[in-house]
Amino acid sequence: xxxxxxxxxxxxxxxxxxxxxxxxxxxxxxxxxxxxxxxxxxxxxxxxxxxxxxxxxxxxxxxxxxxxxxxxxxxxxxxxxxxxxxxxxxxxxxxxxxxxxxxxxxxxxxxxxxxxxxxxxxxxxxxxxxxxxxxxxxxxxxxxxxxxxxxxxxxxxxxxxxxxxxxxxxxxxxxxxxxxxxxxxxxxxxxxxxxxx
Amino acid sequence: xxxxxxxxxxxxxxxxxxxxxxxxxxxxxxxxxxxxxxxxxxxxxxxxxxxxxxxxxxxxxxxxxxxxxxxxxxxxxxxxxxxxxxxxxxxxxxxxxxxxxxxxxxxxxxxxxxxxxxxxxxxxxxxxxxxxxxxxxxxxxxxxxxxxxxxxxxxxxxxxxxxxxxxxxxxxxxxxxxxxxxxxxxxxxxxxxxxxxxxxxxxxxxxxxxxxxxxxxxxxxxxxxxxxxxxxxxxxxxxxxxxxxxxxxxxxxxxxxxxxxxxxxxxxxxxxxxxxxxxxxxxxxxxxxxxxxxxxxxxxxxxxxxxxxxxxxxxxxxxxxxxxxxxxxxxxxxxxxxxxxxxxxxxxxxxxxxxxxxxxxxxxxxxxxxxxxxxxxxxxxxxxxxxx
Numbered sequence: 254x255x256x257x258x259x260x261x262x263x264x265x266x267x268x269x270x271x272x273x274x275x276x277x278x279x280x281x282x283x284x285x286x287x288x289x290x291x292x293x294x295x296x297x298x299x300x301x302x303x304x305x306x307x308x309x310x311x312x313x314x315x316x317x318x319x320x321x322x323x324x325x326x327x328x329x330x331x332x333x334x335x336x337x338x339x340x341x342x343x344x345x346x347x348x349x350x351x352x353x354x355x356x357x358x359x360x361x362x363x364x365x366x367x368x369x370x371x372x373x374x375x376x377x378x379x380x381x382x383x384x385x386x387x388x389x390x391x392x393x394x395x396x397x398x399x400x401x402x403x404x405x406x407x408x409x410x411x412x413x414x415x416x417x418x419x420x421x422x423x424x425x426x427x428x429x430x431x432x433x434x435x436x437x438x439x440x441x442x443x444x445x446x447x448x449x450x
Numbered sequence: 451x452x453x454x455x456x457x458x459x460x461x462x463x464x465x466x467x468x469x470x471x472x473x474x475x476x477x478x479x480x481x482x483x484x485x486x487x488x489x490x491x492x493x494x495x496x497x498x499x500x501x502x503x504x505x506x507x508x509x510x511x512x513x514x515x516x517x518x519x520x521x522x523x524x525x526x527x528x529x530x531x532x533x534x535x536x537x538x539x540x541x542x543x544x545x546x547x548x549x550x551x552x553x554x555x556x557x558x559x560x561x562x563x564x565x566x567x568x569x570x571x572x573x574x575x576x577x578x579x580x581x582x583x584x585x586x587x588x589x590x591x592x593x594x595x596x597x598x599x600x601x602x603x604x605x606x607x608x609x610x611x612x613x614x615x616x617x618x619x620x621x622x623x624x625x626x627x628x629x630x631x632x633x634x635x636x637x638x639x640x641x642x643x644x645x646x647x648x649x650x651x652x653x654x655x656x657x658x659x660x661x662x663x664x665x666x667x668x669x670x671x672x673x674x675x676x677x678x679x680x681x682x683x684x685x686x687x688x689x690x691x692x693x694x695x696x697x698x699x700x701x702x703x704x705x706x707x708x709x710x711x712x713x714x715x716x717x718x719x720x721x722x723x724x725x726x727x728x729x730x731x732x733x734x735x736x737x738x739x740x741x742x743x744x745x746x747x748x749x750x751x752x753x754x755x756x757x758x759x760x761x762x763x764x765x766x767x768x769x770x771x772x773x774x775x776x777x778x779x780x781x782x783x784x785x786x787x788x789x790x791x792x793x794x795x796x797x798x799x800x801x802x803x804x805x806x807x808x809x810x811x812x813x814x815x816x817x818x819x820x821x822x823x824x825x826x827x828x829x830x831x832x833x834x835x836x837x838x
Contacts, residue, residue, distance in 0.1 A: 270794070292794065292796075294791065294797070300817055303800060303821075304820055304821065304824045306798070307768075307798055307800075307821060307824040307825050307828070308824040308825075308827055308828055309828075310828050312796055312797060312798050313798050313799075314787060314791075314797070314798065314799045315799050315800045315801045316799075324784060324787070324788045324791070325788075325791065326792065329791075329792070
């Protein structure tokens with residue numbers, strides 16, 4: 254997780270206002286507060302995570318992302334961030350819209366289903382892929398929307414969302430040569446910075 | 451400590467009285483020339499006086515928030531004893547806890563039952579209406595008296611949460627953390643309607659005598675009891691009542707009597723609550739505090755914009771709501787959170803699943819107490835970092 258925090262942090266303007274959707278234990282917000290002097294809030298539905306945020310002094314708002322972001326005004330944050338969450342929500346498209354309504358920019362990270370091992374497991378073994386970034390079995394996975402880099406970029410084009418920046422990593426969050434040359438085939442984790450066109 | 455008192459209790463406490471001769475100008479335009487405030491404290495104020503926590507009470511509460519008054523007959527402890535004490539969420543090993551009976555109360559602070567120095571008779575209905583802001587100002591004077599320049603935290607549930615909010619607005623530099631539990635930014639028409647029925651119950655009692663019942667040696671028992679019974683319905687939830695009472699009959703069968711004795715358990719519960727309340731609470735104070743609730747609206751000084759009211763605040767906020775609370779529902783707490791977020795203030799919000807309605811704020815629900823404990827561990831950490 255650490256390298257991903259650092260990469261996201263590099264994209265964030267110091268002193269910005271940040272909303273972190275599905276903020277987990279608040280590690281990203283705590284990191285951004287320390288290294289980028291951001292202010293902001295995390296939204297989290299899980300009680301144990303909420304308690305960890307509270308104890309760490311990270312602002313956490315108990316909320317269900319599926320219900321949208323109606324409590325937040327248009328453009329009220331510089332960045333709305335969603336790390337490893339987009340593939341686990343039901344209202345994927347609606348949440349992307351909400352993200353770019355509330356935030357001037359959006360940052361999303363997700364596991365790439367187009368990674369060659371995923372393709373190989375389906376094509377050669379006929380089984381749903383189980384890889385480091387998608388470690389679950391088909392029957393117990395929280396990831397209900399699986400998609401590739403190309404899928405995501407197609408959606409962005411269709412929705413007139415600008416991709417401002419993209420970084421593709423391996424499963425250990427390293428920006429290697431392979432993922433840089435053939436992102437959709439060799440990349441395991443994708444980071445995007447987005448804005449409404 | 452005698453063996454009868456539990457080890458995680460603050461133990462025996464003795465209420466103290468602070469007398470103030472400096473006149474207090476009230477929001478209603480009148481002035482209290484002098485007044486007394488009764489309060490209790492638990493724990494020890496640290497050397498730099500930075501570990502003080504103020505607990506604000508709700509409608510029927512008072513200064514006795516934790517511990518016991520009588521060693522030989524401990525009876526019931528203070529009203530939030532499950533939350534305050536050594537090792538409890540509001541940990542008295544870390545914090546110096548203060549709670550006072552608010553002005554207008556009937557438990558020792560100056561209120562309608564006190565003697566009016568102008569005519570040597572109880573104030574009764576002549577006691578001025580006090581507001582949440584008045585309370586906060588009077589509590590600030592108590593803080594001055596105790597040598598507390600800044601509270602580590604101000605904490606309250608329901609009407610107490612409104613005081614915690616008002617503290618952060620009125621004295622931005624005197625509150626580091628404001629914990630607002632089961633509150634609302636102001637009352638809804640429905641809330642005011644319930645208060646109005648409660649008031650009418652008291653006002654229409656023949657023993658009320660326009661509020662001067664002390665002189666007649668009576669109290670408007672029936673009216674106050676009805677008011678309390680109505681209040682209790684709003685403190686519980688439909689599902690909570692179903693779980694607690696169902697439709698259980700006290701004698702196991704319906705009697706089809708026209709005398710309306712209590713047949714269902716819930717009737718007996720409400721009557722018991724009403725009766726017990728009459729013996730410990732003053733009707734004029736009840737009337738006064740329902741008006742205090744109705745008038746509370748911190749946004750009114752800021753063009754009805756609650757987030758503007760929060761602009762000057764410096765405190766960090768923790769807002770807590772309970773799912774089955776319909777008196778001050780989670781949507782009301784989220785209004786507070788939304789306004790704080792818009793104002794760019796530091797705020798966390800926890801919505802606690804509970805079937806016990808508004809009353810949950812007094813109950814030791816594990817997740818609720820875990821949230822308080824986690825938050826206050828952090829507050830204590832800040833206190834200790836500064837003191838070190």
